[in-house]
Amino acid sequence: MSTIDGGATLGETRSSAVVGVEEPKRPPRSRRRMREIGLAYLLLLPSLVIFGVFIFYPFLRNFYLGFYRTPPFPGLPMRYVGFDQYRDVLTSTDFLDSVKTTVLFMIMTVPAGIALGLGLAVLAHQRLKGIGVYRTIFSSTVATSVAVASVIFGTLFNPVVGLLPWLGVNPRPPILDNPQWALPAVALVTIWQTLGLTFILMSSGLQAIPDEIHEAARVDGAGAGTRFWKITIPLLSPTIFFAVVIGGIFAFQTFGQIDLLTQGGPLKKTNVLTYFVYRTLRTENNDGKAAVLAVALFTITMTLTLVQMRFLERRVHYGR
Amino acid sequence: MAAELPRPSSAGRTRARHLTGLAARYLLLTVLAIIVIFPLYITIVNSLLTPGQIAARPPKFFPLHPQWDTYSRAWDVGHMSRYLVNSAIVTAFITVGQVVTATLAAYAFAFLEFPFKRTLFVVFLATLMVPFEVTIITNLTTVTSLGWYDSYQGLAVPFLATGFGAFLLRQAFLQVPRDLQDAAELDGYGHWRFMLRVAVPLARPAMAALSVFAFLGAWNQYLWPLLVTKDDRYRTVQIGLKQLRATSIDQVNVTFAGVMIAALPLVILLLFFQKQLVRGLTAGAVKG
Numbered sequence: 242m243s244t245i246d247g248g249a250t251l252g253e254t255r256s257s258a259v260v261g262v263e264e265p266k267r268p269p270r271s272r273r274r275m276r277e278i279g280l281a282y283l284l285l286l287p288s289l290v291i292f293g294v295f296i297f298y299p300f301l302r303n304f305y306l307g308f309y310r311t312p313p314f315p316g317l318p319m320r321y322v323g324f325d326q327y328r329d330v331l332t333s334t335d336f337l338d339s340v341k342t343t344v345l346f347m348i349m350t351v352p353a354g355i356a357l358g359l360g361l362a363v364l365a366h367q368r369l370k371g372i373g374v375y376r377t378i379f380s381s382t383v384a385t386s387v388a389v390a391s392v393i394f395g396t397l398f399n400p401v402v403g404l405l406p407w408l409g410v411n412p413r414p415p416i417l418d419n420p421q422w423a424l425p426a427v428a429l430v431t432i433w434q435t436l437g438l439t440f441i442l443m444s445s446g447l448q449a450i451p452d453e454i455h456e457a458a459r460v461d462g463a464g465a466g467t468r469f470w471k472i473t474i475p476l477l478s479p480t481i482f483f484a485v486v487i488g489g490i491f492a493f494q495t496f497g498q499i500d501l502l503t504q505g506g507p508l509k510k511t512n513v514l515t516y517f518v519y520r521t522l523r524t525e526n527n528d529g530k531a532a533v534l535a536v537a538l539f540t541i542t543m544t545l546t547l548v549q550m551r552f553l554e555r556r557v558h559y560g561r
Numbered sequence: 562m563a564a565e566l567p568r569p570s571s572a573g574r575t576r577a578r579h580l581t582g583l584a585a586r587y588l589l590l591t592v593l594a595i596i597v598i599f600p601l602y603i604t605i606v607n608s609l610l611t612p613g614q615i616a617a618r619p620p621k622f623f624p625l626h627p628q629w630d631t632y633s634r635a636w637d638v639g640h641m642s643r644y645l646v647n648s649a650i651v652t653a654f655i656t657v658g659q660v661v662t663a664t665l666a667a668y669a670f671a672f673l674e675f676p677f678k679r680t681l682f683v684v685f686l687a688t689l690m691v692p693f694e695v696t697i698i699t700n701l702t703t704v705t706s707l708g709w710y711d712s713y714q715g716l717a718v719p720f721l722a723t724g725f726g727a728f729l730l731r732q733a734f735l736q737v738p739r740d741l742q743d744a745a746e747l748d749g750y751g752h753w754r755f756m757l758r759v760a761v762p763l764a765r766p767a768m769a770a771l772s773v774f775a776f777l778g779a780w781n782q783y784l785w786p787l788l789v790t791k792d793d794r795y796r797t798v799q800i801g802l803k804q805l806r807a808t809s810i811d812q813v814n815v816t817f818a819g820v821m822i823a824a825l826p827l828v829i830l831l832l833f834f835q836k837q838l839v840r841g842l843t844a845g846a847v848k849g
Binding site for chain 1: 583586587589590593594597598600601603604607615616618619620661662663665666668669673674675676678681684685688690691692693694695696697698699700701702703718719720721722724727752777780781783784787788799800802803806813816817819820823824827828830831832835838839
């Protein structure tokens with residue numbers, strides 16, 4: 242460290258300048274510049290190495306892998322097939338169903354999750370004695386992981402020991418084996434697990450809205466409903482927008498819930514895209530096909546995010 | 562919403578209405594709180610019951626004779642102690658790594674001038690657009706060929722740097738007053754000393770937020786640990802839960818105890834670092 246420390250010092254030029262006009266003692270300007278540049282690259286290096294090896298290289302290699310068919314038995318060479326594999330995989334029923342399932346899952350989780358988080362945040366945004374306890378409870382699910390939530394709910398759904406069947410929610414076949422109910426059930430787990438995070442997001446958004454605006458509106462005779470729709474929602478729109486975008490990205494990354502609760506079934510009804518990639522990689526050992534799916538996963542997520550930014554952000558009210 | 566002063570004339574009636582409203586609010590809040598907390602509550606209760614009691618109908622909502630030994634069974638027989646240690650090691654490794662690499666990179670972006678600065682910054686931001694799920698195919702190959710399958714390195718190294726962290730800390734470093742930089746120069750501070758003695762301490766809130774954020778992300782990881790570990794000795798607690806559930810299929814109580822053990826570190830984090838947690842989670846959200 243000391244060599245570098247002595248190298249590109251902030252101080253050496255300045256201190257000499259203060260003492261007097263000992264200009265010649267200052268290292269040549271270009272050398273100082275070179276040291277600063279060298280230091281900068283040195284500081285960026287660790288991050289760039291990680292990014293290069295574990296993000297950019299594997300990302301780009303997907304496109305390449307997609308051109309090669311993985312042999313049915315390990316040891317045989319990969320076969321170059323051009324765009325054939327892209328075409329085959331992207332037009333397959335399995336893929337299209339998987340995209341449909343993922344979009345459906347997003348529609349089930351994002352709007353409901355945000356509405357619940359926002360509702361709780363508005364309710365907890367009151368000056369009441371003991372409100373802190375409620376806030377802690379409403380944010381409590383951030384302390385759970387996807388695995389924790391899935392194992393808890395998996396047991397609650399269990400047809401023998403579960404509480405949900407006892408409460409009368411007991412379809413045949415059991416919820417998680419039921420083609421109609423499995424996906425909504427996983428969505429419910431997800432909404433609960435992310436509720437704490439959504440609540441925290443919405444609460445901090447609400448806290449950023451100055452009380453005076455509400456006061457002024459109240460003085461002008463605006464009721465609670467008017468204030469909610471005309472003040473809270475517009476001023477909170479950047480936070481809501483953020484939650485929608487992140488929620489969409491999360492939905493396309495859904496994995497743990499599926500692995501722990503349904504393994505993509507029944508009848509592939511919960512075979513979301515990330516789980517499909519995993520299965521193709523792990524069970525089929527088919528790197529080529531998995532790579533095509535990964536490229537699709539990336540493209541869809543990216544497009545979705547850009548579309549949301551394009552069309553939603555226009556309706557977002559920034560600034561004051 | 563502050564209580565409004567009741568008008569003297571109809572004081573009694575206004576007061577009564579006020580109290581009713583207050584009671585209604587508390588009632589609504591309490592009902593919602595019970596619904597939200599119920600899954601966690603029943604997990605605690607079930608972890609203290611016997612399997613027979615859990616299956617009993619009507620169910621028990623309070624453990625009259627708590628079976629504390631369930632926890633020691635999950636801890637020992639269910640290997641939760643091992644999983645917990647693994648998670649702690651990997652999480653610490655990732656959190657410290659992310660904070661260090663982000664600090665270094667953010668310092669360069671905030672305080673130094675160099676060619677391709679803008680381009681490199683865009684490269685950092687571009688990493689945020691590639692979901693990790695998209696990279697697993699080649700990463701699995703890479704980690705395996707490095708001999709890192711079933712190892713702490715394999716679990717942690719791919720996550721030692723983040724664009725998000727560099728971005729967050731750069732924002733914080735840019736707030737460091739120019740005067741301080743000049744003063745440090747006068748005192749003959751080099752870049753390293755300025756970083757460690759001035760910039761880092763001033764950016765402490767952002768660093769705390771990043772730490773909590775990194776901790777949470779690392780602790781909750783599921784897909785990657787599932788992919789790169791097979792050996793119980795390296796399984797993290799999230800994957801351990803899957804294992805525990807499979808091995809204690811006739812002992813739901815042990816699974817529930819395992820769930821509580823897995824959740825406890827984050828509960829503690831939430832209770833003691835609520836402010837940093839909120840800041841970390843909302844860092845990206847506030848304003849555009």
